[in-house]
Amino acid sequence: MMQSFSPLVKATAPAVVNVYADRLVQRRSSPFAGDPFFEQFFGQRLPNRTERQSSLGSGVIIQSSGLVVTNNHVIKDADDIRIALADGREFNSRILLKDERLDLAVLQIEGEGPFPVIEFGDTDSIEVGDIVLAIGNPFGVGQTVTSGIVSALARNRVGVSDFGFFIQTDAAINPGNSGGALIDMNGRLIGINTAIFTRSGGSNGIGFATPANLVRAVVETAESGSDIFERPYIGATFETVTSDIAEALGLDHATGALISDVAADGPAAKAGLRAGDIILGFNGQPVEHPDALGYRLATTGVGATAELDVLGRKGRKTVKITLQAAPADDPRDRRTLEGENPFAGAVVSNITPRIADQLRLSPSLRGVIIIEVPRQSLASRYGFRPGDIISDVNGATITTVDGLAEVLKRGANFWRFEIIRDGRRIRQIIR
Incomplete structure (x- = not known):
């Protein structure tokens, strides 16, 4: 008897494609290009050279109409994306959705089908x-x-x-x-x-x-036509269960997602969950760690009701929770800072539940966060980055965009501020 994977390969390989992603990049033709001193000395901007870079990855056709799934890093910053099938045909494609956090992208082949597909398994x-x-x-x-x-x-x-x-x-x-x-x-x-x-x-x-x-x-x-994959909002942050915590609670081994913080009006609070509770199961599936819980939430989707196996202060219990979309951001909370100050040019926003969820911040955290830093802005020159949280300026605690704008409006001969970056507090004085 001869055993072979050949029948499987013949049935599935035609739906696995090559993904060619081209992008234009600028390379400096001189080591002094971009240096303000040398550009001023020579009286003109030194020329840059434009090059086209190509990257190669793979993709999978999952709809006969030409939907292709690949990794986001394969097509990141691409200006032109081509799909090459195993039979030699090539097509242009366009991006329908990409998610950097999940490293996934969905493409649409611009050509007539039907195309070979691979069906999803469980x-x-x-x-x-x-x-x-x-x-x-x-x-x-x-x-x-x-x-x-x-x-x-x-x-x-x-x-x-x-x-x-x-x-x-x-x-x-x-x-x-x-x-x-x-x-x-x-x-x-x-x-x-x-x-x-x-x-x-x-x-x-x-x-x-x-x-x-x-x-x-x-x-x-x-x-569905959306270009953003929305994760359910639970209104809580989680930590890994350590071996010491597991031993103290009588668990056989370290497993589950430990609730470290709960938003006051979020779905978790409404379901009766509190800081210190440990989620051990989700709809009958084990929750090994906080990332596993995030996976279960993402695959369940907004609007569904989930059943959680929870270890609380009074023992194990089952809790039902309705998964919601994170509250929408208010455009009025977002502003581009102006004036003569180190933050000028930066786009800031109040920390909303949606922003906190996207950046994995505590759901109860409030304050002002930097969303964008244009390359030529003063904020960029002083080294601010997207994700920096502005907590204090000249001795004033910053809790809202309006409060920050008011402090900056007063002006100053020097600026003393504190930001939070990746959980670390950074203090600086600029004259």
Whole structure:
């Protein structure tokens, strides 16, 4: 008896495509280009050279109309994206949706179908040890199929994106495989190959794929016409359960998502959740860590009702919670700062629940955050970055955009301020 993966490959490989992304970049033709002193000395701006860079990745057709899923980092900043099918046909494509936090993008082939597709599988049904195939275009050598097993589930802290719930596999994945398909023995898509763990640049038998259940949720958002994947808002922040906490609460091992803060009027507060509670399960599925909870929320969607298995002060209980969209931002909260001050040119906003959720800040945090810093602005020259939280200016505590504008309007001979960046407080004085 001869065993072979050939029937699976013949059924699925035509739906795995090459993604070519071109972008224009400017390279300085002189080491002094961009230096204000030398530009003023020579009396003219030194010329820059424009170059076209190309990157190669993989993608998967999941709708016969030409919907393609790939990684966001494959098409990031691209001016032109082309799709090449296994049969040699090439098409232009356009971006329907991209999400940097999940490192996913949905493209639409600009050509007439029908196109070959791979159907979605259910990643909640796969187990460690299941045989899988990885299909992609490593190193640009052409379409390649490798086999392996599911090595682990619910992997987090991989460091390739903000997302932290990966399928780990030992199927050989190399550069160029990004965006390709991870399929099961039924020929169904169970993941999008996203990253590898390597020190040499090649495969070390540790690859990671984004689960198909999450990919399906992103695709459904794109099909609805939205270009933004909206995560449910729960109104709480979570921390990892340490071994000490687990031992103190009588848990066999460190697992779950520990609630560290709860917004006053959010869904979590309305459901009776409090700081110190630990979420152990979500709709019957285990919650291994806070990233696993984020994955369950994202795949459940806004408007659904979820059932949580919670360990509280009085023991375990079941809590039902309605998943909502984060409250919309008020345009009046956003403003471009003006005047003669270090913040001039920066776009700031009051910290709203939606912004706090996007930046993974405490839901109870209030204040003013920098949203944008134009390149030629004073704020850029002084080193401010998007995400900086302005907490104090000249001794005045900053809680709103209006309050910040009032302090800046008074003017000063020197500016003493404090910002919070990545959880660290930075104090500075500028004359």
